[in-house]
Amino acid sequence: MAKKVTREVGRDSENGQFIPLRETEKRPSTTEREKIKYPAGPKKK
Numbered sequence: 455m456a457k458k459v460t461r462e463v464g465r466d467s468e469n470g471q472f473i474p475l476r477e478t479e480k481r482p483s484t485t486e487r488e489k490i491k492y493p494a495g496p497k498k499k
Contacts, residue, residue: 460489 464478465471465488478485 458492460491462487462489464488 462475464473464475465486466473467484467486473485475487478487
């Protein structure tokens with residue numbers, strides 16, 4: 455099974471705060487969905 459590279463998050467367009475995805479469905483004019491990459495883990499030696 456492959457690892458997930460991105461995840462989907464909701465963001466408020468007015469103040470930039472992360473919000474639940476359900477909230478983006480309720481307020482589509484002031485919110486947006488974004489895909490964010492997971493941070494890279496520590497590099498192995």
